[in-house]
Amino acid sequence: xxxxxxxxxxxxxxxxxxxxxxxxxxxxxxxxxxxxxxxxxxxxxxxxxxxxxxxxxxxxxxxxxxxxxxxxxxxxxxxxxxxxxxxxxxxxxxxxxxxxxxxxxxxxxxxxxxxxxxxxxxxxxxxxxxxxxxxxxxxxxxxxxxxxxxxxxxxxxxxxxxxxxxxxxxxxxxxxxxxxxxxxxxxxxxxxxxxxxxxxxxxxxxxxxxxxxxxxxxxxxxxxxxxxxxxxxxxxxxxxxxxxxxxxxxxxxxxxxxxxxxxxxxxxxxxxxxxxxxxxxxxxxxxxxxxxxxxxxxxxxxxxxxxxxxxxxxxxxxxxxxxxxxxxxxxxxxxxxxxxxxxxxxxxxxxxxxxxxxxxxxxxxxxxxxxxxxxxxxxxxxxxxxxxxxxxxxxxxxxxxxxxxxxxxxxxxxxxxx
Amino acid sequence: xxxxxxxxxxxxxxxxxxxxxxxxxxxxxxxxxxxxxxxxxxxxxxxxxxxxxxxxxxxxxxxxxxxxxxxxxxxxxxxxxxxxxxxxxxxxxxxxxxxxxxxxxxxxxxxxxxxxxxxxxxxxxxxxxxxxxxxxxxxxxxxxxxxxxxxxxxxxxxxxxxxxxxxxxxxxxxxxxxxxxxxxxxxxxxxxxxxxxxxxxxxxxxxxxxxxxxxxxxxxxxxxxxxxxxxxxxxxxxxxxxxxxxxxxxxxxxxxxxxxxxxxxxxxxxxxxxxxxxxxxxxxxxxxxxxxxxxxxxxxxxxxxxxxxxxxxxxxxxxxxxxxxxxxxxxxxxxxxxxxxxxxxxxxxxxxxxxxxxxxxxxxxxxxxxxxxxxxxxxxxxxxxxxxxxxxxxxxxxxxxx
Numbered sequence: 001x002x003x004x005x006x007x008x009x010x011x012x013x014x015x016x017x018x019x020x021x022x023x024x025x026x027x028x029x030x031x032x033x034x035x036x037x038x039x040x041x042x043x044x045x046x047x048x049x050x051x052x053x054x055x056x057x058x059x060x061x062x063x064x065x066x067x068x069x070x071x072x073x074x075x076x077x078x079x080x081x082x083x084x085x086x087x088x089x090x091x092x093x094x095x096x097x098x099x100x101x102x103x104x105x106x107x108x109x110x111x112x113x114x115x116x117x118x119x120x121x122x123x124x125x126x127x128x129x130x131x132x133x134x135x136x137x138x139x140x141x142x143x144x145x146x147x148x149x150x151x152x153x154x155x156x157x158x159x160x161x162x163x164x165x166x167x168x169x170x171x172x173x174x175x176x177x178x179x180x181x182x183x184x185x186x187x188x189x190x191x192x193x194x195x196x197x198x199x200x201x202x203x204x205x206x207x208x209x210x211x212x213x214x215x216x217x218x219x220x221x222x223x224x225x226x227x228x229x230x231x232x233x234x235x236x237x238x239x240x241x242x243x244x245x246x247x248x249x250x251x252x253x254x255x256x257x258x259x260x261x262x263x264x265x266x267x268x269x270x271x272x273x274x275x276x277x278x279x280x281x282x283x284x285x286x287x288x289x290x291x292x293x294x295x296x297x298x299x300x301x302x303x304x305x306x307x308x309x310x311x312x313x314x315x316x317x318x319x320x321x322x323x324x325x326x327x328x329x330x331x332x333x334x335x336x337x338x339x340x341x342x343x344x345x346x347x348x349x350x351x352x353x354x355x356x357x358x359x360x361x362x363x364x365x366x367x368x369x370x371x372x373x374x375x376x377x378x379x380x381x382x383x384x385x386x387x388x389x390x391x392x393x394x395x396x397x398x399x400x401x402x403x404x405x406x407x408x409x410x411x412x413x414x415x416x417x418x
Numbered sequence: 419x420x421x422x423x424x425x426x427x428x429x430x431x432x433x434x435x436x437x438x439x440x441x442x443x444x445x446x447x448x449x450x451x452x453x454x455x456x457x458x459x460x461x462x463x464x465x466x467x468x469x470x471x472x473x474x475x476x477x478x479x480x481x482x483x484x485x486x487x488x489x490x491x492x493x494x495x496x497x498x499x500x501x502x503x504x505x506x507x508x509x510x511x512x513x514x515x516x517x518x519x520x521x522x523x524x525x526x527x528x529x530x531x532x533x534x535x536x537x538x539x540x541x542x543x544x545x546x547x548x549x550x551x552x553x554x555x556x557x558x559x560x561x562x563x564x565x566x567x568x569x570x571x572x573x574x575x576x577x578x579x580x581x582x583x584x585x586x587x588x589x590x591x592x593x594x595x596x597x598x599x600x601x602x603x604x605x606x607x608x609x610x611x612x613x614x615x616x617x618x619x620x621x622x623x624x625x626x627x628x629x630x631x632x633x634x635x636x637x638x639x640x641x642x643x644x645x646x647x648x649x650x651x652x653x654x655x656x657x658x659x660x661x662x663x664x665x666x667x668x669x670x671x672x673x674x675x676x677x678x679x680x681x682x683x684x685x686x687x688x689x690x691x692x693x694x695x696x697x698x699x700x701x702x703x704x705x706x707x708x709x710x711x712x713x714x715x716x717x718x719x720x721x722x723x724x725x726x727x728x729x730x731x732x733x734x735x736x737x738x739x740x741x742x743x744x745x746x747x748x749x750x751x752x753x754x755x756x757x758x759x760x761x762x763x764x765x766x767x768x769x770x771x772x773x774x775x776x777x778x779x780x781x782x783x784x785x786x787x788x789x790x791x792x793x794x795x796x797x798x799x800x801x802x803x804x805x806x807x808x809x810x811x812x813x814x815x816x817x818x819x820x
Binding site for chain 1: 439441447448449462463550551552553554555556557560561564620621624626627629630800801802803804805
């Protein structure tokens, strides 16, 4: 789009990039806000169905699908209260910090081959790091509320999120190792083809580590059974006890945004991203990346694929929330430090050796004759020399190869003759 | 090197103890079952001391009882343990009958057993559902209330009320059962029986539930007896005591001819344990899990008793008899009687002076005694364990504060 503005519309470079960024930010913001509306409605309906109730039935027709909008209007109209002893500036700042962290992480999240706010060659790293910032908002809220319950919630959140980032990071590194790239687009593209190409089915270790990732992801976005920071039976409402109205709803937008984000990340890292289980586009003769109208539709379908997978992840989180009791703080930490971290480390080592011995994955690896594997391991062209090479920053087979990309892969325009 | 003094700023390196914090849990806290206020002294997440404060729901019920006739006070007993109002009515009715040496008809006796045991089921359902809520799971609560609603529907047909019944009254019951009621009750029991397995799946055997309750808040049998605990709290500690079997004859004679086993662990086994989930290995006798499990067993036990009562009631001919007159004179003398209510042993004390209005009325609350151990159980536990322990005691503030 920036290219179009520069070359066709003749805008100056800085303006073109600003406009592009604005449009991308607007679209991503709508994904979060719209997603939160849909997910809050879905959560109400799903919880109701699980609990033998009906849920909203009146607002906006038969299924109450306007309920979230009505709630939003109610929250807008509510009085914005602040406790007398609160630290005013931090209290007001906290919801926005939380929301911004969740929002920023979306910038690097690709929805389909080129449907991405800003394609980063360290996308995985960026998303995980920025998502971790959400905890700042929660700690600020807990600290600034001048309430002991809020403080408890904030401290729990801090302990929990910081701990769970360790195994989460280890889980995330595995697909990075398999793809040889930190670029989310590259990782997803590497899993194109049939269902068996998904990293979930790459080898037994990735299969296990996917479930470790799910556990850690649920914990890092504070969903039940790890929702200790807002445990209503213990801490009243945890860190957002003193919040009301729109500020309160910002915390919830951040929560639902993060839920969607970690689910989408799981889909990209392990479940083939925007590639469906069957390579329908390839069978019909299309290939992503060539840029004609048909391929645009292919990408749109891919976008739907990814959204579907991520939504499925969110629905599973809701299902778990309305089924299980809550863990205690020491049990949450035990789960992280005694189980998730060692298992993740072990699986990481397992994947490493698997890559060394059967680099093509289970299906393709076993399909090859044994002699070839041994040959490849010793001196074959794609064998030892290839696997033991240090991981390149960008994969050599990346669909849009821009060698030695800067951190933000804004193409250098200096060679272009206008 | 000079030794460090307290004024030395470096001393902080050696002293990492943090300040203790005083936190009020309640009276407007979501998990304190009404208006209980717990003052916690915490060091981080660890509770070093806990003190319950009560009295937020005090309504002078006992004093009011000294200004009303015995039958007029029945609605006030409804409001004590409002989750098991039928059993409260029964306790008061029996103590007045004890002082008056009045005996109800055979049919009324069986109907009282039937109603009281249904009340026990409905109370334990609330206890179970609310306990799930205390541990952070919402769905079992609504599953429990779904079934409780059906019991309330049955009660509504008998007396018109759904919460405060005043159905069992001095000298009998206010009305006989409407036609077709017993069939509906049997249909409910048949439908309810498989649902209990769902509760066991969702809570009793759930790995997280076991982790949260097993070996938490262990109450030794000696301590339970010392503090005067009763009901499922006492039986959860392995003390074999149930007033329906061990109480005074005016109460136990109600259950004459009924077959039931007290829900208590004897020699490491619960009665009829082959049809229930096994006790998890982590659980210790007297912990939250056992208190919860005893309640679940009593639900099944009460269902058996209801079935037996239906048979006996329908075998009785005639009417249930008339309750005593509103202004019936109470003889001079005093009487005290404890009955086995769902929460524990609820006692009523009554002194008569020959007029219809009692000279003195007192109540002994089971929840009050059960709550009195909470500071022992919570010492050194985590904040998250406080709702788990208080919930497992299954207290009702209306009964404690009266």
